[in-house]
Structures are given as structure tokens and as C-alpha cells.
Amino acid sequence: METLKRSSKVWLRELRSNLNIFWGTIESEISKNGAASYVFPLQRCIFGFLCASLAGVDVSVSPDIAESGWKTLNTWLALQVIPTTKLGVLPQPLEEILLHTWAYPSQIVAGNYKKLYDFIDENAGDCIRCGQEDFGLTREEAIHNLLFVMGFNAYGGFSVFLPSLIGRITGDSGLQERIRSEVRRVCGSGSDLDYKTVNEMELVKSVVYETLRFSPPVPLQFARARKDFQISSHDSVFEVKKGELLCGYQPMVMRDGNVFDEPDEFKPDRYIGQTGSELLDYLYWSNGPQTGTPSAANKQCAAKDMVTLTASLIVADLFLRYDSITGDSGSIKSVVKAT
Ligand code: HEM
Numbered sequence: 001m002e003t004l005k006r007s008s009k010v011w012l013r014e015l016r017s018n019l020n021i022f023w024g025t026i027e028s029e030i031s032k033n034g035a036a037s038y039v040f041p042l043q044r045c046i047f048g049f050l051c052a053s054l055a056g057v058d059v060s061v062s063p064d065i066a067e068s069g070w071k072t073l074n075t076w077l078a079l080q081v082i083p084t085t086k087l088g089v090l091p092q093p094l095e096e097i098l099l100h101t102w103a104y105p106s107q108i109v110a111g112n113y114k115k116l117y118d119f120i121d122e123n124a125g126d127c128i129r130c131g132q133e134d135f136g137l138t139r140e141e142a143i144h145n146l147l148f149v150m151g152f153n154a155y156g157g158f159s160v161f162l163p164s165l166i167g168r169i170t171g172d173s174g175l176q177e178r179i180r181s182e183v184r185r186v187c188g189s190g191s192d193l194d195y196k197t198v199n200e201m202e203l204v205k206s207v208v209y210e211t212l213r214f215s216p217p218v219p220l221q222f223a224r225a226r227k228d229f230q231i232s233s234h235d236s237v238f239e240v241k242k243g244e245l246l247c248g249y250q251p252m253v254m255r256d257g258n259v260f261d262e263p264d265e266f267k268p269d270r271y272i273g274q275t276g277s278e279l280l281d282y283l284y285w286s287n288g289p290q291t292g293t294p295s296a297a298n299k300q301c302a303a304k305d306m307v308t309l310t311a312s313l314i315v316a317d318l319f320l321r322y323d324s325i326t327g328d329s330g331s332i333k334s335v336v337k338a339t
Contacts, residue, residue, distance in 0.1 A: 001294075001302050002134065003127060003149065007053040008306075012194060015310060018049040019317055026332055035333045039163055043070045045157045050150050055124040065119045072112040075152045077159075078151070081105040084220065116151075119142055149302075157307065160217040163309055167329025168211050169318070170268070175268055177323055179203055185321040193320060198312045206271040208311045212285040216250035221287050223248075223299065235259050253284050311337050 013182075017165030022045035029036030037145045047070035051059040059066045061192045083100050090098060106113075120143050131142030169176060180299070182203045191197055197203065230237050240246065255263035259282045260270075271279055283290040285309070301307065318325065 002130060003054055004306060006127070006130070007018075007056075010056075011053045011306070011310075012256070012313065014049050014052040014191075016317060017314060018045045018052070019314065021045060021048070023321060023335075027335060028335060029330065033041045035331050037329075037331045038166070038168055039159075039330060040325075042162060043074070043155070043168075044157055045160070046070070046155055047073065048088070048209060051153050054150050054154065055127050055146060057123040061123060062119055063116065068112065069116055069119070071083060071108065072116055073155050074159075076109045076171070077156050078111055079106070079109060081156075113147075116147060120146060121216070153301070154303065157217055157301075157303075161212070161307070161311065162314065163317070163329045164215045164217070165208065165211045166332075167327070168207070168214075169315065170325050170327035170332060173324060173326075175207070176319070178268075179207065179315065180319040180323065183316045187320060193313065193316050195309065198309065198316050199313060201316060202272045202311045203268065205316050206276065207268045207307065207315065208308050209280070209283055209290065210266060210268055211311075212308070213254045213270075213283055215262070216254060216285045218285070218287070219250050221248040221250070221299075222246070248284075248287075250284055254282065258281070 013180065022041055025041045026036045026038055028103075029041075044249050048059045051057045053071070056260070083103060087095060087099065089095065101323065122141075124143075124146065124160065127146055128139060128142045131137040131145065132139055135142075137145065169179070182201050186197050186200050187193055225240045225242050225246060225247050229240050231240055232238075257263050261267075270276055271283075280290040284305040286292075286294070287300035288294065288298060288304070289306075290304070292298075292300055292304075294300040294304050296301050319338075321335075321338055323338055325335045326333045
């Protein structure tokens, strides 16, 4: 949380300058090849942005890390999440037996992880010092923890979430028109895009929330009960004993027909207005309600508000650059520059 707080001073500037590079790459790919696969360029952009904002390091100080760091994170993440993630690449029970039974050997990625470790060790002095002096971590712990938050929580989370958000928008020209007019109305007549203006964009925020409800980036949560307690659903009460393993499945929680009207429909306006904003109590993508507060005593995403704010900024930035965009969750086929 302290790292996030420190990064908030440069967050917006770094986000927009890395988005500039990203959209530049996409435009030149489209003009060369007629379409652009965007997931890898987006990951490179997220990596550069997070190095600058969270670790305070301009990734260009190491061309090798700028080129390979995000690829290393992809391998490092895959080894950790494959054992608990439904891939659907093999028929069951083969997927369970072959992919979900063992932990994968860390040696596969150890050499490249060490390069990332050294990069942080050599360049992220201020952030490491904060971990050591203000929070009593050893230098090693500070570096591994910073890499974990950057690489797993932030890079991993955004890598899953942003393609589903971009795919949702690129596939719906009617929605684009409405978002574009909201963004241009709020940012018109001299006011720039910033935390305050983006907060006035009700439709942009609602689309971000609805994407998180519809396709929660982290679908499963596990926890062991710390004490005996009861848990209630709409019509039943369940006894839970201390030590029992609980699993929460977000796609089911957030498509509860008692709470969400037409739960299987993507409704861009769902969270607008008084009744809409009351639904935020039931938006659980961050492992807690969107109206909750992450703290050391719970397991809610520390960046709950930064994530929705950043995603809203990305959408607003898109419609300040372009009038329209076509594509899907993997590739962009065309962009029409803002007139
Ligand atoms: C789209 C992006 C993100 C998503 C979808 C996401 C989602 C989540 C979820 C579901 C959890 C709970 C994990 C569990 O205990 O099962 C979590 C925890 C956490 N997230 Fe995020 N997150 C994102 C971005 C970030 C960012 C940008 C940061 C920090 C810079 C961050 C920091 C954390 C931390 C530190 C925790 C652990 C909290 C704890 O255990 O007390 N997350 N996140």
C-alpha cells in the first residue's frame, strides 16, 4: 500500500506515456499488416508502466530487461497459475491428471528471474530502502516482494483484465459512440484527463465495473476458516468449522439473479445512478466488495481502487485518441484517429 501511495505521484504520467508507445506500435502494425495482435505489445506497455510507477525505474536503462522482462514474467506466472487454472486444452480427466497434479520446477525460470532480481536490486534503490527502513524487511525480502506485487498482482492482473475490457469495447460500435461522447464532453473545453475528470465519467466507470463482473480476472479464491462460523446464502445457512478449506467462485457470485437483473447480459449502464451504485456492494472481483476497504486484516486487493481508476483512464485515453476502433480480445483491426 505504501508502494502504491508513493507511485500515485507518477502513475498517470507513466500510464499515458506508455500508452503512447503502445498505440504507436499498434498503428504501425495495422498499416503494415492490416491488423495488430495486441496482447504482447500491451504486456510490454504494462511492464514499462509498472517498472516506472511502482519500482521507480525507467525500464530503458536496461534494453535487455525492456525486451525480455515481461516475457520472463509470463513464464514465471504460468508456472505458478497453471496448477489451479482451467485451461481447457486437454479433455478431462487428462487436464487434472497431467496439468493440475504437480507444482512445476522453478528451475525453468530461475535464471531469468535472477536477471529481474538484479535489475530491481541495481535500480530501485528508493523503493527497496522504504521496505528496509520503514517496514523492517531485509534487502532480499524487499526485492522479492516488490517483484511479486509488480509481476504477479499488478502485471498478471492487468494482463488478464485489459484484453477483456478492450475486446468488450472494440466489439460494440454503439457503445463506443456513447463512451466517446461522454469522454469528449467531460474533457472538452480545456479540461484534461486526470483523476478528477475520469471520476465524472459514469458510463466509462460502469463499463469497467461490468467487465469485472462479467469476466472476473481472478475467478477463484481459497481460504481456510480461522474459526467456526456460519455463512448464509439467500435461503440457507451453512456451518463452517475451523480449518475447513473454502472456495469462492466469482463468476457464480456475480451472476446471482437475486441481485443482478438479467445476470447473463452485459449491461454497460448497470452501475449508473443511485440503484446502480448500490450494486457495487456485490461486485467482488477484488476478493471483497467494491465498497470495501483493503487492509492488513483482510485479503482484498490492495489496489482495488487503482485498478478501476487505471482501467477507466485507459478507456478515456483511447477515446481521446480515436473516434472508433474495431477488433476483438486478441487483435485490433482498425483505428480512426480523433477528428
Ligand atoms: C486488474 C488488475 C488486478 C486484479 C484483477 C487483482 C485482483 C486481486 C485479487 C482477486 C486479490 C485477492 C487474491 C486472493 O487472496 O485470493 C488480490 C490481492 C492483492 N492485490 Fe490485486 N489485482 C490487480 C491489480 C493489483 C495491483 C496493480 C496491485 C498493486 C500494485 C495489487 C496488489 C494486490 C495485493 C498486494 C494483494 C494481496 C492482498 C492480501 O493478501 O492481503 N493488485 N488482487
